[in-house]
Amino acid sequence: xxxxxxxxxxxxxxxxxxxxxxxxxxxxxxxxxxxxxxxxxxxxxxxxxxxxxxxxxxxxxxxxxxxxxxxxxxxxxxxxxxxxxxxxxxxxxxxxxxxxxxxxxxxxxxxxxxxxxxxxxxxxxxxxxxxxxxxxxxxxxxxxxxxxxxxxxxxxxxxxxxxxxxxxxxxxxxxxxxxxxxxxxxxxxxxxxxxxxxxxxxxxxxxxxxxxxxxxxxxxxxxxxxxxxxxxxxxxxxxxxxxxxxxxxxxxxxxxxxxxxxxxxxxxxxxxxxxxxxxxxxxxxxxxxxxxxxxxxxxxxxxxxxxxxxxxxxxxxxxxxxxxxxxxxx
Amino acid sequence: xxxxxxxxxxxxxxxxxxxxxxxxxxxxxxxxxxxxxxxxxxxxxxxxxxxxxxxxxxxxxxxxxxxxxxxxxxxxxxxxxxxxxxxxxxxxxxxxxxxxxxxxxxxxxxxxxxxxxxxxxxxxxxxxxxxxxxxxxxxxxxxxxxxxxxxxxxxxxxxxxxxxxxxxxxxxxxxxxxxxxxxxxxxxxxxxxxxxxxxxxxxxxxxxxxxxxxxxxxxxxxxxxxxxxxxxxxxxxxxxxxxxxxxxxxxxxxxxxxxxxxxxxxxxxxxxxxxxxxxxxxxxxxxxxxxxxxxxxxxxxxxxxxxxxxxxxxxxxxxxxxxxxxxxxx
Numbered sequence: 001x002x003x004x005x006x007x008x009x010x011x012x013x014x015x016x017x018x019x020x021x022x023x024x025x026x027x028x029x030x031x032x033x034x035x036x037x038x039x040x041x042x043x044x045x046x047x048x049x050x051x052x053x054x055x056x057x058x059x060x061x062x063x064x065x066x067x068x069x070x071x072x073x074x075x076x077x078x079x080x081x082x083x084x085x086x087x088x089x090x091x092x093x094x095x096x097x098x099x100x101x102x103x104x105x106x107x108x109x110x111x112x113x114x115x116x117x118x119x120x121x122x123x124x125x126x127x128x129x130x131x132x133x134x135x136x137x138x139x140x141x142x143x144x145x146x147x148x149x150x151x152x153x154x155x156x157x158x159x160x161x162x163x164x165x166x167x168x169x170x171x172x173x174x175x176x177x178x179x180x181x182x183x184x185x186x187x188x189x190x191x192x193x194x195x196x197x198x199x200x201x202x203x204x205x206x207x208x209x210x211x212x213x214x215x216x217x218x219x220x221x222x223x224x225x226x227x228x229x230x231x232x233x234x235x236x237x238x239x240x241x242x243x244x245x246x247x248x249x250x251x252x253x254x255x256x257x258x259x260x261x262x263x264x265x266x267x268x269x270x271x272x273x274x275x276x277x278x279x280x281x282x283x284x285x286x287x288x289x290x291x292x293x294x295x296x297x298x299x300x301x302x303x304x305x306x307x308x309x310x311x312x313x314x315x316x317x318x319x320x321x322x323x324x325x326x327x328x329x330x
Numbered sequence: 331x332x333x334x335x336x337x338x339x340x341x342x343x344x345x346x347x348x349x350x351x352x353x354x355x356x357x358x359x360x361x362x363x364x365x366x367x368x369x370x371x372x373x374x375x376x377x378x379x380x381x382x383x384x385x386x387x388x389x390x391x392x393x394x395x396x397x398x399x400x401x402x403x404x405x406x407x408x409x410x411x412x413x414x415x416x417x418x419x420x421x422x423x424x425x426x427x428x429x430x431x432x433x434x435x436x437x438x439x440x441x442x443x444x445x446x447x448x449x450x451x452x453x454x455x456x457x458x459x460x461x462x463x464x465x466x467x468x469x470x471x472x473x474x475x476x477x478x479x480x481x482x483x484x485x486x487x488x489x490x491x492x493x494x495x496x497x498x499x500x501x502x503x504x505x506x507x508x509x510x511x512x513x514x515x516x517x518x519x520x521x522x523x524x525x526x527x528x529x530x531x532x533x534x535x536x537x538x539x540x541x542x543x544x545x546x547x548x549x550x551x552x553x554x555x556x557x558x559x560x561x562x563x564x565x566x567x568x569x570x571x572x573x574x575x576x577x578x579x580x581x582x583x584x585x586x587x588x589x590x591x592x593x594x595x596x597x598x599x600x601x602x603x604x605x606x607x608x609x610x611x612x613x614x615x616x617x618x619x620x621x622x623x624x625x626x627x628x629x630x631x632x633x634x635x636x637x638x639x640x641x642x643x644x645x646x647x648x649x650x651x652x653x654x655x656x657x658x659x660x
Contacts, residue, residue, distance in 0.1 A: 028358040033382055049613040052363055112610065279653075280442065283379040283646030285613040316613030323609075324654035 007255045008160035010202035013167050013195065016063040016160040023096065024059050024164075025051050029172035029310070034281055039297055041304035042178065046169050046312045047284055053116065055242070055290070055315030056165050056192055057082075057089030057152075063161030064150050065093045075099065075148035081138040083241050084113025085315050086152040091122035102145065104138045110241060110287075110319045153191030154249035163195025169310050170203035180207040181307040184264070184293035186314040187211035187220050188243040190252030196312070197259035208261035210302065212293040214238035214268065220248050220256060221263025229253050239268050239322065242289030242315055264302060266295040272326040274298050278313070279327055287318035288326070337585045338490035340532035343497050343525065346393040346490040353426065354389050354494070355381050359502035359640070364611055369627055371634035374508065376499050376642045377614055383446065385572075385620070385645030386495050386522055387412075387419030387482075393491030394480050395423045405429065405478035411468040413571050414443025415645050416482040421452035432475065434468045440571060440617075440649045483521030484579035493525025499640050500533035510537040511637040514594070514623035516644040517541035517550050518573040520582030526642070527589035538591035540632065542623040544568035544598065550578050550586060551593025559583050569598050569652065572619030572645055594632060596625040602656040604628050608643070609657055617648035618656070 008016075030045045048056040061080075068075050080090040081104040094101035101122040105114060106129035117124055127137050142149040151158060166183070173180050183200060187193045190211070197209045211220045216236030223230045231247040238244065248256065266274075271288050274295035278286045286294070293311045297304055338346075360375045378386040391410075398405050410420040411434040424431035431452040435444060436459035447454055457467050472479040481488060496513070503510050513530060517523045520541070527539045541550045546566030553560045561577040568574065578586065596604075601618050604625035608616045616624070623641045627634055 025361065028360075030358075030380060031355070047613075050360060054611075054613055276650075279615055279650070281384075283377075283384055283615040285609055285615060320606075320609070320654065320657040324650065324657065327650040327654065 006156065007194065007251055008156045008163065008198065010198065012156065012160040013163040013199050016059070017164045017167055019063055019066045020059055020161065020164055023062060026168060027051055029169060029176070032282060039304050040306065042308045043297060044173060044178065044310040045282065046165065046310060048165060049284055049286055049290060049313050049316030053088040053092050054317045055085035055089065056162055057085040058092055059164050060158035060161035060191060061086065061089035061150060062093040064155060064157040065097050065099065067157045068148055069097060077101065077145055077147035078150050079138050079142040079145065079147045080104070080150045080152065081134040082152055083244065084109045084117070085242050085317060087113060087117040087122070088120060088317070090150050091117045091120035095121045102141055102147065104134050104141065110317065110322065112319050113317050116317065153189035154251045156251065159191050159195045159252065161195070162192040163199045165192060165312060166196030166199030167203060169196070170200055173204070173310060178308050180204055180310055182208045182210060182302065183310040184210050184212050184296055184302070185312045186243060186289055186292045187213050188289065189245040189249045190220055190256050191249065192312070192314060193220070193260070194252040194255035197255060201259050209259060210261055211256065211263045212296045213263065213265050214240040214243050214271065214292060215265045217243055217245070218263065218265035219245065220253070221265055223248050223253060224257060224260060224263045227257065240271060240289040240292060242287060243292065264296045266292050266299055266301060270295045270299040275323070275326040284313065285316045285318065285323065286313050287315045288322070290315035336486065337524065337581055338486045338493065338528060340529065342486065342490040343493040343529050346389070347494045347497055349393055349396045350389055350491070350494055353392060356498055357381055359499060359506070362612060369634050370636065372508065372638045373627060374503060374640040375612065376495065376640060378495060379614055379616055379620060379643050379646030383418040383422050384647045385415035385419065386492055387415040388422055389494050390488035390491035390521060391416065391419035391480060392423040394485060394487040395427050395429065397487040398478055399427060407431065407475055407477035408480050409468050409472040409475065409477045410434070410480040410482065411464040412482055413574065414439045414447070415572050415647060417443060417447040417452070418450060418647070420480050421447045421450035425451045432471055432477065434464050434471065440647065440652065442649050443647050446647065483519035484581045486581065489521050489525045489582065491525070492522040493529040495522060495642060496526030496529030497533060499526070500530055503534070503640060508638050510534055510640055512538045512540060512632065513640040513642070514540050514542050514626055514632070515642045516573060516619055516622045517543050518619065519575040519579045520550055520586050521579065522642070522644060523550070523590070524582040524585035527585060531589050539589060540591055541586065541593045542626045543593065543595050544570040544573050544601065544622060545595045547573055547575070548593065548595035549575065550583070551595055553578050553583060554587060554590055554593045557587065570601060570619040570622060572617060573622065594626045596622050596629055596631060600625045600629040605653070605656040614643065615646045615648065615653065616643050617645045618652070620645035
């Protein structure tokens, strides 16, 4: 595995879309009159919660594995590290390719994510989120097993796969006759954000793209402001388990720095309120990390009035206890 | 209001679809590889949970009110009786038409349904489900206020509106190249079932249509077997609050008797398991009454292996406590 040199371009995203056709869901772009009335905007929701494995991560994992298999040295097995959504995406894509998968996951990952990874046939190796370096654990495992390491975001094929979300948003909004003013995207390491920003820059260049992060993990927002990669404070905590990257990816930030209009952040109470809103009014199950972009719109972190805004719900893999607590807190 | 004489036909359903265009959502027809693997079937999910007001009922209410307004005596106000989904559908459609709405609801209806009806501007009159006749209360109110009574299912315009669900299923399945073997539909008074059966008989005549009811409220299933309308036992209880009609509608049963392949029933534990499955694997919020058709497939009430089956999720208006209890029981 050589280090990635260049980010993908729109041709790479279109190639990813072609690979994914018939394997990943083309998730719909949905609207609710009540949401429009509440926000004063026209809000289009892209529910990647409905994607295979319950999050967008299947797209990048599938594209990466398919790319490797088309290459000169197709792998016999794959290794990944992930808090749970990339884990399930890699497990599912590996199983479809007939490859063994070993996934390094934090011991405190949601039970639904660990179970979902195992249910898709992967071997799960747990590590201590606060004491071990997951990349080092995964790299050692990959070397030991002669397996390909599927990185969660800092890889051009993974970014291109996630970019198909933005490609679909551009096409679906155009089909509705909607010129998008802004797209808001949940952001951890920045792969989904970078992929969507690349797709939208090519397909809908007037659209402003924003990352949305949990407060305390707003490394991309602060890095955008500083124009260099900054890390989060080590003591930060959030229930958005999918978005706890400690700093922006190198490749993803190179894209996001160039293409994003800005970075937003929401606190956990605002995210829980968005999860409850999605339950009550959209009838969608959204995990904490998947709900931050909706939370930004509902909490007024950006002025949407009179605008056309697309919001990505990036995942729905949440344990019942966490979900029900979010419903009760509001 | 004269009593309805004849059921609608496919032309009435197409006319309803034209009225609804731009006002109701065309809900997607969704698939999950995991659901197919579990059932051995190809299962297409029609989530009317994503419809305006959170259930299919908006379709029939909107079509009825639009039809009345096109007629010789457009109403100044409307009255309806409903356990909550028709209530919200009528409230929303009336508000869009600028009409006052009074809705007669059982005092023990889910809080989310009573609040949703009031939030849409309707006046709510509560009655005791076990001591008062809701039709009599509503008819007296309609006479007193000079308002049009919007019946929940035994009305050809309401049935035609609900039939647009079946019309969309036929069109969306055809677009996917899927020949549907069966469609399973949650059934209370039978309006959604009759409307869909009429649409599918015209658009996909080889498809077998089944009603699905809660055990103890399987009046349509027993009436189909007996070839005459039978009532439920008065002491029956179920948490499927949307499906507690005491007997099939006259007009709806005339259609369903002719067109249905059969009637299925599921108990509340099977329905709760389906709600939990939808949470965990489909990331959709489904209310008890909305989950019975999915429950029938998951519980093996019909042999789906190797078949193409569409399942309607008819509504998602459920209180958090009821929802979270269903997740915990499984």
